[in-house]
Amino acid sequence: MAEEKETTRMGRPVTDIDRAFNVQVRCVVVITTKSGQKLNGMSAAWVSRASEQPFLVMASVYKKNYSHDLIQSSRIFAVNYLQEGQQKLAIHFGKQSGREVEKFRKVPYFTERTGAPILKDCLAYLDCRVIDQMDSGDHTIFLGEVQSGKVIAPGRGLQFELKDYLNASASPDGP
Numbered sequence: 001m002a003e004e005k006e007t008t009r010m011g012r013p014v015t016d017i018d019r020a021f022n023v024q025v026r027c028v029v030v031i032t033t034k035s036g037q038k039l040n041g042m043s044a045a046w047v048s049r050a051s052e053q054p055f056l057v058m059a060s061v062y063k064k065n066y067s068h069d070l071i072q073s074s075r076i077f078a079v080n081y082l083q084e085g086q087q088k089l090a091i092h093f094g095k096q097s098g099r100e101v102e103k104f105r106k107v108p109y110f111t112e113r114t115g116a117p118i119l120k121d122c123l124a125y126l127d128c129r130v131i132d133q134m135d136s137g138d139h140t141i142f143l144g145e146v147q148s149g150k151v152i153a154p155g156r157g158l159q160f161e162l163k164d165y166l167n168a169s170a171s172p173d174g175p
C-alpha cells in the first residue's frame with residue numbers, strides 16, 4: 001500500500017512548524033451559521049476562548065471557505081463541540097463545501113438566540129454574535145460574543161488528530 005503523505009488542509013506538505021503547532025491539544029467543533037435562508041457548517045480546530053467578561057470566543061476561518069462569506073454577511077455563528085467518536089460528522093462538515101452540497105439536509109438541529117443552527121447531536125454549544133473580526137493571513141479571526149451556551153450531552157470532546165482526516169476513509173463518502 002502506498003504511504004500516506006501528510007498534508008495540511010490547504011494541501012501542502014506538513015512541516016516541522018506544523019508539527020510543533022500540532023502538539024497543542026484541541027477539540028474539534030463545527031462552526032455553523034445562517035445567512036438569509038442558507039444554513040451551513042464547517043469543522044474547525046482553530047477555535048479558542050478569548051475573554052470571560054464578556055464571554056468571547058475566537059474562530060479562525062479560511063478566507064476561501066463558503067462559511068467565511070456566510071459569517072461575514074450574517075454576523076452570527078455557533079460553536080458546536082463534537083463528542084468522542086464523531087469523526088464522521090467532522091468529515092461531513094470538514095471535507096466538503098456548502099457551495100456544492102447542502103450539509104444540513106440530513107442533520108437535525110435547533111436554534112437558540114441568534115438563529116444559527118445548533119447540532120442536536122453534539123456535546124455543547126456556544127451561540128455567538130460577531131462583534132469584531134481581524135485579518136489573519138489566509139484566515140479571518142471572527143470574535144464572537146456568546147449569547148447563550150450549554151452542555152447538552154454527557155461525554156468528552158473529540159480531540160483533533162491529524163491522522164483521522166488524512167486517508168480515503170476520511171472522505172464524506174468513505175466507509
Ligand SMILES: Cc1cc2nc3c(=O)[nH]c(=O)nc-3n(C[C@H](O)[C@H](O)[C@H](O)COP(=O)(O)O)c2cc1C
Pocket residue numbers: 009028040041042043044045046047060061062063064065066067068090091093094095096097098099139160165
Ligand atoms: C478536523 C478539521 C478541522 C478543521 N479546522 C478548520 C479551522 O479551524 N478553520 C478553517 O477555516 N477550516 C478548518 N477545517 C476545514 C473546513 O472545515 C473545510 O474546508 C470545510 O469544507 C469548509 O466548508 P465550507 O466551504 O462549507 O465553509 C477543518 C477541517 C477538519 C476536518
